[in-house]
Amino acid sequence: FGPRTFVAYYLATFVVRQVSSSWAAWLINWDVRQGTLSVRLLRPVHPLWAYAIESLAGVPLRLLVALPVAASALWLVGREVLPRSGAMWAIFVASLVGGWAIAYLTNVVIGSMSLWAESTIHLMDLYLVAFFVFSGYLIPVELFPAWVRNVANALPFRYQMGFPVEVLTNAHSLATALRMLAVQWAFAAGLLALSLLSWRRGLRRYEAFGG
Numbered sequence: 001f002g003p004r005t006f007v008a009y010y011l012a013t014f015v016v017r018q019v020s021s022s023w024a025a026w027l028i029n030w031d032v033r034q035g036t037l038s039v040r041l042l043r044p045v046h047p048l049w050a051y052a053i054e055s056l057a058g059v060p061l062r063l064l065v066a067l068p069v070a071a072s073a074l075w076l077v078g079r080e081v082l083p084r085s086g087a088m089w090a091i092f093v094a095s096l097v098g099g100w101a102i103a104y105l106t107n108v109v110i111g112s113m114s115l116w117a118e119s120t121i122h123l124m125d126l127y128l129v130a131f132f133v134f135s136g137y138l139i140p141v142e143l144f145p146a147w148v149r150n151v152a153n154a155l156p157f158r159y160q161m162g163f164p165v166e167v168l169t170n171a172h173s174l175a176t177a178l179r180m181l182a183v184q185w186a187f188a189a190g191l192l193a194l195s196l197l198s199w200r201r202g203l204r205r206y207e208a209f210g211g
Helices: 003-020 024-034 037-042 047-057 059-077 086-115 121-134 146-153 157-168 174-208
Strands: none
Touching: 003 059, 003 086, 003 157, 024 037, 024 047, 024 086, 024 121, 037 047, 047 059, 047 086, 086 121, 086 157, 086 174, 121 157, 146 157, 157 174
């Protein structure tokens, strides 16, 4: 990491953060506490689809802010820090989608726990602390000691944020990027199964208590 690499990394982090973030856990907590989840359940669109659409609806507006930043990054640090092949750009787009999926599905898992507890906002706060530490959002994962990197690689946080940023800043070879993309989507698949399980079981309890 040199000065230009650091500039590129943190500008890329800002751009990826705008696209891959989700706040579904707060929405689910609000609906459970206010009883408005019952209204969502009566609608023809499944609530989890509705929460996903609401999270994605803010992306175009955030891109209006993020894209000028991306253009500034290109002007400041030069094109050499960006992917140099169409394959790597395709992996970057896939990693953005995968990062958003990990963020959203984690939010659903934590939000669904509010169907058992009064609120899971504090649990979401703990999740955000772990995210900031292990995702590469504050410090690039590659700068950590080896044992911390091993922990980060075993958790989904790096694949939510750090991996797309690393692809955008040309930090990996094609083979390494493909391997990490497979790991990212394996995390997303596991979180999908866990989110559906926690939602369905929590919903049974919610309906049993007159939801």
